[in-house]
Amino acid sequence: MNRALQIALPFDAPAPASVPIAPATAALAPTSTTIAPLYFIRHRRARRYLLRVEPDGRLRVTIPRGGSKREAQAFAERQAAWIASQRDRLTAPAFSLEERRLLRARAEAELPGRIRDLAAEHQVSGLTQVSIRSQRTRWGSCGRNGHITLNWRLVLMPPDVRDYVLIHELMHLRRMDHSPAFWRHVASACPSFAASRAWLRAHGKTLR
Numbered sequence: 001m002n003r004a005l006q007i008a009l010p011f012d013a014p015a016p017a018s019v020p021i022a023p024a025t026a027a028l029a030p031t032s033t034t035i036a037p038l039y040f041i042r043h044r045r046a047r048r049y050l051l052r053v054e055p056d057g058r059l060r061v062t063i064p065r066g067g068s069k070r071e072a073q074a075f076a077e078r079q080a081a082w083i084a085s086q087r088d089r090l091t092a093p094a095f096s097l098e099e100r101r102l103l104r105a106r107a108e109a110e111l112p113g114r115i116r117d118l119a120a121e122h123q124v125s126g127l128t129q130v131s132i133r134s135q136r137t138r139w140g141s142c143g144r145n146g147h148i149t150l151n152w153r154l155v156l157m158p159p160d161v162r163d164y165v166l167i168h169e170l171m172h173l174r175r176m177d178h179s180p181a182f183w184r185h186v187a188s189a190c191p192s193f194a195a196s197r198a199w200l201r202a203h204g205k206t207l208r
């Protein structure tokens with residue numbers, strides 16, 4: 001298949017290359033107080049210093065009214081172990097090899113039938129082949145030849161979100177782009193698609 005003709009549904013915008021995710025081993029080094037990469041925001045209504053590890057691994061430090069960057073930094077450094085454990089959860093694989101094998105088998109058993117049902121329900125023609133893959137960066141893709149590939153991780157999603165991804169790929173058989181016309185096809189077949197996209201943005205990266 002000509003990969004240039006593929007249209008993919010990426011997990012999310014990739015993190016900038018200059019923002020490395022802390023290595024998982026950071027949690028094993030109690031003397032390490034490395035808390036970078038981090039950034040500070042000021043929040044007038046915050047009552048205390050707040051920490052949050054973003055999906056891309058950056059630490060967001062919220063400075064309350066009357067607080068200082070220096071105190072915020074010191075507070076964050078005292079929480080280095082917690083920060084490292086949060087980053088560890090981002091980078092560590094959530095499933096063992098055996099679990100992955102079983103989930104993938106479940107995906108092979110469930111997803112091709114489901115997408116064919118949805119194609120029939122929404123009268124989408126042109127689907128020629130469905131393959132299950134273990135893509136690291138996309139939930140699915142659709143080729144001009146009608147070959148749709150799906151990520152096995154779709155079986156981990158709520159059914160509404162999974163169906164949104166399947167419908168998204170099916171609608172590329174009508175429009176091979178992300179134009180307003182494409183999104184109108186998606187919206188008419190999947191009225192709750194915006195909520196599903198929000199779910200993917202919020203939780204997609206946890207499906208590893």
Ligand SMILES: [Zn+2]
Nearest residue numbers: 007008009168
């Ligand atoms: Zn797409």
